[in-house]
Structure formats: C-alpha cells, structure tokens
Amino acid sequence: MQLTQILDQVYPLPQGAREKITGRVREVAFGKNHLLMRAGRVERNLYFIQSGMVRAYADAGDHEITFWFGSEGETIVSMNSYVAGKPGYEHIELLEPCILYELRAEELQQLYQEDLQIANWGRKFAERELIKTEERLISRQFKTAAQRYKELLADNPDLLQRVALCHIASYLGITQVSLSRIRSEIR
Amino acid sequence: MQLTQILDQVYPLPQGAREKITGRVREVAFGKNHLLMRAGRVERNLYFIQSGMVRAYADAGDHEITFWFGSEGETIVSMNSYVAGKPGYEHIELLEPCILYELRAEELQQLYQEDLQIANWGRKFAERELIKTEERLISRQFKTAAQRYKELLADNPDLLQRVALCHIASYLGITQVSLSRIRSEIR
DNA sequence: ATTAAAATTTTACAAATGATAAATAATGGC
DNA sequence: GCCATTATTTATCATTTGTAAAATTTTAAT
Numbered sequence: 001m002q003l004t005q006i007l008d009q010v011y012p013l014p015q016g017a018r019e020k021i022t023g024r025v026r027e028v029a030f031g032k033n034h035l036l037m038r039a040g041r042v043e044r045n046l047y048f049i050q051s052g053m054v055r056a057y058a059d060a061g062d063h064e065i066t067f068w069f070g071s072e073g074e075t076i077v078s079m080n081s082y083v084a085g086k087p088g089y090e091h092i093e094l095l096e097p098c099i100l101y102e103l104r105a106e107e108l109q110q111l112y113q114e115d116l117q118i119a120n121w122g123r124k125f126a127e128r129e130l131i132k133t134e135e136r137l138i139s140r141q142f143k144t145a146a147q148r149y150k151e152l153l154a155d156n157p158d159l160l161q162r163v164a165l166c167h168i169a170s171y172l173g174i175t176q177v178s179l180s181r182i183r184s185e186i187r
Numbered sequence: 188m189q190l191t192q193i194l195d196q197v198y199p200l201p202q203g204a205r206e207k208i209t210g211r212v213r214e215v216a217f218g219k220n221h222l223l224m225r226a227g228r229v230e231r232n233l234y235f236i237q238s239g240m241v242r243a244y245a246d247a248g249d250h251e252i253t254f255w256f257g258s259e260g261e262t263i264v265s266m267n268s269y270v271a272g273k274p275g276y277e278h279i280e281l282l283e284p285c286i287l288y289e290l291r292a293e294e295l296q297q298l299y300q301e302d303l304q305i306a307n308w309g310r311k312f313a314e315r316e317l318i319k320t321e322e323r324l325i326s327r328q329f330k331t332a333a334q335r336y337k338e339l340l341a342d343n344p345d346l347l348q349r350v351a352l353c354h355i356a357s358y359l360g361i362t363q364v365s366l367s368r369i370r371s372e373i374r
Numbered sequence: 375a376t377t378a379a380a381a382t383t384t385t386a387c388a389a390a391t392g393a394t395a396a397a398t399a400a401t402g403g404c
Numbered sequence: 405g406c407c408a409t410t411a412t413t414t415a416t417c418a419t420t421t422g423t424a425a426a427a428t429t430t431t432a433a434t
Contacts, residue, residue: 058325067325079321112307119307126310130270133324134320137320140327141254145391176413177394180413352382364384365420367383
C-alpha cells in the first residue's frame with residue numbers, strides 16, 4: 001500500500017502537509033523474523049507497513065504475549081516511546097519479509113508542533129487505535145474464546161495463512177492447547 | 188479539581204488556547220445514579236470531572252460490563268461519538284453526586300481545526316488513554332485476577348470506599364463470586 | 375430502632391481452561 | 405527427497421472460574 005494512501009486513511013491531509021511527512025520518510029526492507037523493536041529501549045522511529053505482517057509482543061516471565069498484528073497499511077509504533085519518550089514494553093517481530101516506510105519519531109513530533117493538519121492527523125491516529133483497543137478489551141470480557149476466534153478470522157480471513165497458531169492463541173488470551181480444542185470443535 | 192488543572196495535566200496549554208476551552212465550558216451537577224450517557228445514541232457533549240465518581244459500562248445481553256471508572260480530573264467521552272460521530276457503545280452512570288464541566292463536542296472539534304495547541308492537546312488526550320487501555324489489555328492476559336485486584340486497589344486506594352464490589356468484579360473481568368473468593372483468600 | 379431491600383459472601387457443583395507429556399503433522403535446510 | 409526441527413494436535417488430569425441458590429451482612433427508608 002502506498003504511503004499517501006496509508007496516511008489518508010487515518011485522516012485526509014492537504015497536499016502540503018502530506019508532503020512534509022512523505023519527504024521525511026525512507027523506504028526500508030527487512031526479512032522474516034527480524035526484530036524491528038525491542039522492549040526496554042526508547043524507540044526512535046516509527047514505521048508504516050507497505051507490505052508484510054508483523055506482531056507486537058510483551059514478555060511475561062516465562063512466555064510472551066502477542067497483543068497486536070500489523071499488516072499492509074498499518075502503523076508500527078512503540079507506544080510508550082512515541083507518547084512518553086519512555087522505554088517501550090513491546091517487541092516487534094516480522095512474521096513475513098516487510099517493506100516499511102521509516103520516519104524518525106522526533107521529526108514527526110516536530111511536525112505536530114508546526115502543522116495544524118498534521119497535529120490533527122496524529123490525534124485521529126491515536127483515537128482510532130484507542131477505539132480498537134477498547135473494543136478488544138470489552139470483547140475479551142463478554143465473548144468466549146471460541147467466539148473471539150471466529151470473529152478474528154472473519155475480520156482477517158488471511159490470518160491463518162500468514163500467522164502461526166501459537167501467536168493467534170496468545171493474541172486471543174488462551175493457550176495453544178485451548179485453541180486446538182476450539183478448532184477441532186468447529187469442524 | 189479545577190478545569191485549568193485538568194486540562195494542563197493532559198498537555199499544558201498557553202493562556203489563550205486554554206481560555207478558548209474554558210470559555211465554552213459550563214458547570215453542571217447531577218445526583219447519584221444519574222445516567223449521563225446512554226449506549227446507542229450519538230453523544231453531543233463531553234465532560235471533565237470536577238468532583239465525584241462515574242463508571243462506563245456496556246451491555247452484554249443479560250448483564251453489564253463495567254470497563255472504566257472516572258473520578259476527579261478525568262474526562263468522560265463516548266469514544267465512538269467523539270471520534271467517529273457514531274452511536275456510542277457505553278452507558279455512563281454516576282456512582283456519586285458529581286460536579287462536571289460540560290463542553291459541546293462540536294465546539295471542541297471546531298477548536299481542533301483552529302488551534303494548533305488545542306489539536307495537540309486532543310492528540311495527547313487520546314494517546315494517554317490509549318496507553319492506559321493497552322496496558323490493561325496486556326495485564327488482563329498475564330496477571331491472575333487476584334493480582335489485578337491487588338494492583339487496582341494499590342492504584343486507587345479509595346475505590347473500595349466509593350464503588351460497589353459488583354462493579355469492581357466486572358471491571359476485573361470476573362464474577363462477583365470469584366472476587367469474593369479472592370478477597371477472602373487475601374485476609 | 376425496625377424492617378425491607380440490596381449487596382456480599384458462602385456453598386456445592388458444573389464447565390472451561392491450564393499444564394504436562396506424548397503423538398502426529400508440517401516445515402526448512404542440506 | 406531425507407532428516408532434524410518446529411508446530412500442532414490429542415489425551416489426561418489439575419486448577420480456575422462460572423452458575424445457581426441459600427445465608428449473611430449492609431444499607432437505606434420509615
């Protein structure tokens with residue numbers, strides 16, 4: 001997906017504002033399994049996904065918790081770094097080879113202070129992510145794991161082809177064994 | 188808590204920008220149990236809490252799910268209305284008598300288009316809420332209900348005095364019976 | 375203070391999910 | 405294509421959490 005399209009689906013920008021962003025972006029590519037971001041670091045870049053699939057996960061002692069999948073058109077940020085300049089709590093791992101648009105967070109912050117439309121773009125970006133996260137939190141509370149699995153597949157039909165089941169199980173908040181049970185009961 | 192203090196803790200505003208907001212705000216008061224917002228409606232106002240405590244809850248067929256508590260200094264918005272102009276999924280109920288600062292959402296949206304600093308205030312507001320929600324989603328996944336209960340009390344020491352246990356149980360994602368079990372095991 | 379209503383706890387049992395280990399299937403490197 | 409590795413499923417049993425109903429405590433109104 002092209003950068004301008006990615007930016008516009010968050011919030012349509014006038015030509016000039018859009019160019020301020022695109023002019024600061026570099027195209028980069030990484031292979032499968034590359035660790036794009038590590039927890040505990042202040043992450044200095046953010047990325048828009050032109051193609052490929054990634055996951056965000058947090059450490060939980062002995063295992064890891066996948067809490068986000070990103071694919072074409074989505075934005076990768078270490079939220080704590082991006083929002084508060086603090087070390088992030090998430091790792092970002094590439095599940096497929098990816099082509100990304102890279103942007104220095106500092107430069108974007110600078111644009112927020114200069115350009116009204118870009119500040120509103122940043123507002124819309126956070127607002128949209130907030131609604132998605134809040135809906136997931138609520139759904140976690142009143143849907144069974146089986147329902148959440150079915151809905152996830154309905155929303156992302158190609159997820160099964162692109163993501164390992166152990167990551168999907170983690171994302172759903174259940175063990176891989178539980179997910180196996182659910183899958184066998186459906187068929 | 189005073190309005191200027193509430194606004195500034197999100198993002199410090201220059202005098203002029205701050206007055207653009209405060210000039211559009213009305214002080215209103217409602218009694219305990221008042222339903223401030225209802226799911227399914229497009230909500231036209233947002234509120235800053237000067238004093239009191241509220242909860243947000245969603246309907247889940249036969250029961251309700253409390254997913255947010257708000258008290259002094261926090262902001263009450265119907266996220267779907269505020270962000271997308273769509274009917275909200277949450278009810279807002281007053282758990283105590285409240286004094287609120289009321290602001291028409293439309294006027295705030297107007298200010299976002301006019302004032303760079305206010306647009307950045309709105310951005311920071313969404314970003315902060317996003318981090319809080321994401322952390323809750325993750326904590327739901329790798330902490331036991333007992334841990335989440337203890338942490339909730341540690342962060343909000345007066346919650347037990349102000350909120351019914353059935354709402355706390357719902358917020359934690361467990362039944363009231365489970366919460367009772369947890370409470371009896373702690374002592 | 376008394377009483378009715380609501381909130382919370384307790385009990386007993388059922389259902390869902392987790393942990394572990396073994397079996398099977400799929401994948402990637404050579 | 406073969407083998408080693410990794411991913412997934414299956415089976416068994418333990419633990420957690422839910423459901424329902426009754427008992428108890430708290431709250432609020434008179």
